[in-house]
Amino acid sequence: MSNRMAKKVTNWTKEMALYSLLRATLAKRKLDQKISKALGSGKKSTGAKRIPIKTGDKMKLLMGRYYIRAKVAEKDPDQKIAWITSGGPVEILHAAGVIPIYPENHAAMIGTMRMADSCCATAEDQGYSRDLCSYARSDIGSILSKKSPIGGSPRPDFLVCCNNICGTVTKWYQELQRMFDVPLIMIDAPYQYGEDRPEAIDYVKAQLQEMIDQVSQITGRPFVWGKFEDTVRRSEQALQLWRDVQDMLAHRPAPMNSFDTFIHLAPIVTLRGTQECIGYYKMLQAEMEGRVRNGVAAVEGEKYRLGWDNLAIWYKIQFLAKKFGEHNAALVVSTYAKSFSYQAPYRDESDILRSMAANYIAGYINHGLDYRERELLEMAEKFHLDGFVMHSNRSCRAYSFGQYELARRLEEKHGLPTIMIEADQSDTRSWSDEQVGTRIDAFMESLAARKSNAIK
Amino acid sequence: MDSGNGTALEVFTSVCDDFYATARAAAASGRKVAGFVCSYAPQELLHAAGYLPVRVLGRPGGTPRADQLLQAYACSLARSSFDAALSGEFDFMDLVVFSHTCDTMQNLADLWRSSRPNQKVVIVSAPTVTSGPAALSYYRKVLADVREQIEALSGPISDEAIRASIDLYARHRNLVQRLYDLRREHSELISGRELLAVVTSSMMMDKEEHLRLLEPFVAELESAGDVKAKRLPRVFVAGSVCQNMGFVTALEEAGCMVVDDDLCMGGRSFSLPEPPAGDPMDALVEMYLGRRPCPAFHTPGFDPGAFLVERARAARAAGVVFLLTKFCDPWFFDYPHVNKSLEAAGIPGLLVEVEQNLPVPEQFRTRAEAFVELLKAKAE
Numbered sequence: 001m002s003n004r005m006a007k008k009v010t011n012w013t014k015e016m017a018l019y020s021l022l023r024a025t026l027a028k029r030k031l032d033q034k035i036s037k038a039l040g041s042g043k044k045s046t047g048a049k050r051i052p053i054k055t056g057d058k059m060k061l062l063m064g065r066y067y068i069r070a071k072v073a074e075k076d077p078d079q080k081i082a083w084i085t086s087g088g089p090v091e092i093l094h095a096a097g098v099i100p101i102y103p104e105n106h107a108a109m110i111g112t113m114r115m116a117d118s119c120c121a122t123a124e125d126q127g128y129s130r131d132l133c134s135y136a137r138s139d140i141g142s143i144l145s146k147k148s149p150i151g152g153s154p155r156p157d158f159l160v161c162c163n164n165i166c167g168t169v170t171k172w173y174q175e176l177q178r179m180f181d182v183p184l185i186m187i188d189a190p191y192q193y194g195e196d197r198p199e200a201i202d203y204v205k206a207q208l209q210e211m212i213d214q215v216s217q218i219t220g221r222p223f224v225w226g227k228f229e230d231t232v233r234r235s236e237q238a239l240q241l242w243r244d245v246q247d248m249l250a251h252r253p254a255p256m257n258s259f260d261t262f263i264h265l266a267p268i269v270t271l272r273g274t275q276e277c278i279g280y281y282k283m284l285q286a287e288m289e290g291r292v293r294n295g296v297a298a299v300e301g302e303k304y305r306l307g308w309d310n311l312a313i314w315y316k317i318q319f320l321a322k323k324f325g326e327h328n329a330a331l332v333v334s335t336y337a338k339s340f341s342y343q344a345p346y347r348d349e350s351d352i353l354r355s356m357a358a359n360y361i362a363g364y365i366n367h368g369l370d371y372r373e374r375e376l377l378e379m380a381e382k383f384h385l386d387g388f389v390m391h392s393n394r395s396c397r398a399y400s401f402g403q404y405e406l407a408r409r410l411e412e413k414h415g416l417p418t419i420m421i422e423a424d425q426s427d428t429r430s431w432s433d434e435q436v437g438t439r440i441d442a443f444m445e446s447l448a449a450r451k452s453n454a455i456k
Numbered sequence: 457m458d459s460g461n462g463t464a465l466e467v468f469t470s471v472c473d474d475f476y477a478t479a480r481a482a483a484a485s486g487r488k489v490a491g492f493v494c495s496y497a498p499q500e501l502l503h504a505a506g507y508l509p510v511r512v513l514g515r516p517g518g519t520p521r522a523d524q525l526l527q528a529y530a531c532s533l534a535r536s537s538f539d540a541a542l543s544g545e546f547d548f549m550d551l552v553v554f555s556h557t558c559d560t561m562q563n564l565a566d567l568w569r570s571s572r573p574n575q576k577v578v579i580v581s582a583p584t585v586t587s588g589p590a591a592l593s594y595y596r597k598v599l600a601d602v603r604e605q606i607e608a609l610s611g612p613i614s615d616e617a618i619r620a621s622i623d624l625y626a627r628h629r630n631l632v633q634r635l636y637d638l639r640r641e642h643s644e645l646i647s648g649r650e651l652l653a654v655v656t657s658s659m660m661m662d663k664e665e666h667l668r669l670l671e672p673f674v675a676e677l678e679s680a681g682d683v684k685a686k687r688l689p690r691v692f693v694a695g696s697v698c699q700n701m702g703f704v705t706a707l708e709e710a711g712c713m714v715v716d717d718d719l720c721m722g723g724r725s726f727s728l729p730e731p732p733a734g735d736p737m738d739a740l741v742e743m744y745l746g747r748r749p750c751p752a753f754h755t756p757g758f759d760p761g762a763f764l765v766e767r768a769r770a771a772r773a774a775g776v777v778f779l780l781t782k783f784c785d786p787w788f789f790d791y792p793h794v795n796k797s798l799e800a801a802g803i804p805g806l807l808v809e810v811e812q813n814l815p816v817p818e819q820f821r822t823r824a825e826a827f828v829e830l831l832k833a834k835a836e
Contacts, residue, residue: 127791127792128792131783133785167584167785167786168789170752171790172789184756190556197581206589210590368566369567397529398559401530401563
């Protein structure tokens with residue numbers, strides 16, 4: 001048996017041992033709460049009688065196994081690890097046998113575990129401005145302080161950054177490159193103000209082609225096109241399932257709350273392109289179908305239906321779900337959960353790479369105001385919304401600048417009320433339960449008044 | 457300094473006292489004016505189309521109109537210039553040109569367009585990656601499209617006209633670069649504030665006119681001969697846009713000489729390479745992607761820390777002052793690494809957060825004086 005094979009067997013044994021340990025631990029519910037918090041499966045009762053999603057337990061195993069595999073791989077020089085942005089073309093990595101790690105996902109876990117303030121403070125001590133994105137500060141701070149809800153992310157062999165979500169990641173990954181001194185593959189996906197430009201799609205396609213060559217060079221193995229095509233198909237199947245699950249929230253009452261979708265998007269971000277990801281969303285879909293059949297509501301006595309714009313406020317998911325729940329308001333759609341499943345209008349079965357390039361340009365936050373307005377309106381119609389909750393997110397200028405104008409257009413042009421919540425995705429330091437709570441109460445009262453006026 | 461140069465400098469300085477007086481007057485007399493929000497906007501194209509290109513900046517004072525549309529965590533350059541636009545102060549501009557850089561400017565471009573429906577807005581979708589065949593080929597198509605958009609307003613722009621504008625701008629840039637060289641070598645001859653006045657006024661004035669004043673101004677300084685060197689600490693200034701010259705003035709008043717800069721309203725905007733021969737559109741592509749990058753871009757292999765250390769050393773600077781606009785993500789991401797590189801090279805740095813629409817804070821003077829004292833003590 002070759003050395004490499006022997007190592008593979010050893011790693012597999014290690015993985016299995018750790019996985020069994022994870023299962024046992026979960027079964028005994030010893031570390032349950034800790035892991036559930038870190039992976040954000042949110043099982044705590046909120047007082048508004050949220051019914052736990054059973055599939056959520058599977059996610060702990062799924063995500064736990066993924067991290068175990070990555071941790072074991074860290075010590076294996078043959079198994080390459082790449083850090084990649086949430087909107088990055090991960091299918092190329094899966095096809096090349098590279099394990100993708102998502103600093104943003106890690107940062108979200110840090111936020112959910114309320115470790116962000118301490119990690120951010122470490123970064124700030126090192127000169128990173130408090131005005132920078134709290135994901136970047138959390139993750140950089142965690143690398144420096146070694147504080148992490150999962151014992152840190154395994155060290156990268158290379159980095160892949162796609163700026164289709166913001167310009168912040170360009171700078172964040174430049175910094176990661178300096179910290180780890182590894183290759184950085186940059187995919188530049190130009191922001192679109194109108195219809196997606198063909199030259200921009202060509203540009204991204206050319207970069208994806210280059211990326212394939214670079215990845216192949218780094219792994220030292222030829223890129224197998226057939227494997228890539230299979231990965232893309234699996235990715236597309238998972239994305240379709242995820243879209244279908246989100247669409248089920250159009251049902252009245254909604255079987256799931258958008259706050260739950262924030263949790264359940266972890267596999268689509270980290271594992272799209274794998275069979276496990278498909279399996280997961282099939283289970284979630286089946287559970288939701290059951291709920292729809294049985295008329296199970298995520299929010300008991302659902303009376304109001306709201307949309308959500310921008311990233312989750314990770315440390316306040318429970319609080320917000322409860323707060324809106326008290327007013328019988330369900331959040332049933334979000335631009336954030338949908339971010340990971342946008343489809344481009346362009347598609348060519350015979351040009352898989354160009355179709356992929358088009359999809360990686362297609363996201364909500366890679367588009368200008370008119371597109372965003374259209375998208376929000378479509379959501380309002382399809383999901384029968386009474387209003388929109390807009391998280392004005394101090395960490396994310398790309399997502400947030402324009403929200404005031406969008407809110408104005410929604411209200412003035414389309415009669416759809418909005419509430420603006422000024423906050424941050426994971427830095428808790430400027431949050432106040434009381435202030436936000438009061439504003440939500442006032443907003444819900446105004447919605448109630450509108451509804452009763454409409455009935456009169 | 458004799459009266460001839462005094463006159464040129466007086467013109468440059470007076471332009472800086474009221475940025476848009478010249479452009480407004482030109483517009484009133486029938487000239488078409490194009491505002492450009494970013495130094496990456498291809499001014500040569502605008503010039504070739506007959507526009508007077510002027511840089512869009514903020515102004516002192518509050519931003520109540522912009523605050524209705526833009527969150528408080530947008531930088532002061534965005535809020536202040538947008539507020540001026542919303543107040544109608546830029547209505548004399550026939551056209552406003554954005555070029556893609558940071559998230560803030562990216563989103564502001566759209567807000568501007570939707571809030572000023574009567575003003576044509578052109579957005580140059582510059583690639584973030586500045587090298588490699590894919591980026592060059594993409595930018596080539598982008599600029600061709602921008603040219604068409606401008607031509608739709610101005611009528612056809614000939615290749616010859618573009619080439620002539622490229623040459624004019626190159627001549628002007630060479631002069632500015634000579635001035636920068638001169639200041640590095642003979643820093644007594646021109647102060648940091650004066651050089652900023654030259655640079656800033658050149659973004660607000662007709663290019664030929666500025667060149668006409670600048671040529672004898674530079675020639676005269678170059679022939680000034682030996683001036684007794686002052687023994688003041690030499691300081692390098694780095695940062696984003698810094699339209700308030702009060703900061704550099706206050707620095708010099710604290711007892712140092714500003715001997716070089718890497719500012720957007722400064723040397724960085726004049727760092728374009730010599731125009732290559734051949735197709736003028738290809739020349740623009742190479743020049744704009746080949747310039748010293750704004751930190752919002754990605755230039756593979758470029759290390760902003762090593763770069764600044766090299767520049768500071770070349771200028772024999774004893775220290776570096778960072779004038780960073782608050783909320784300028786690209787710069788603040790680079791800052792920790794750049795500052796560490798400076799530390800490792802034994803060059804002290806001073807970080808100052810600038811609000812473009814506010815006066816120089818008193819506290820800045822105190823910090824500048826302390827920094828100058830530190831540099832003096834270190835020199836002894």
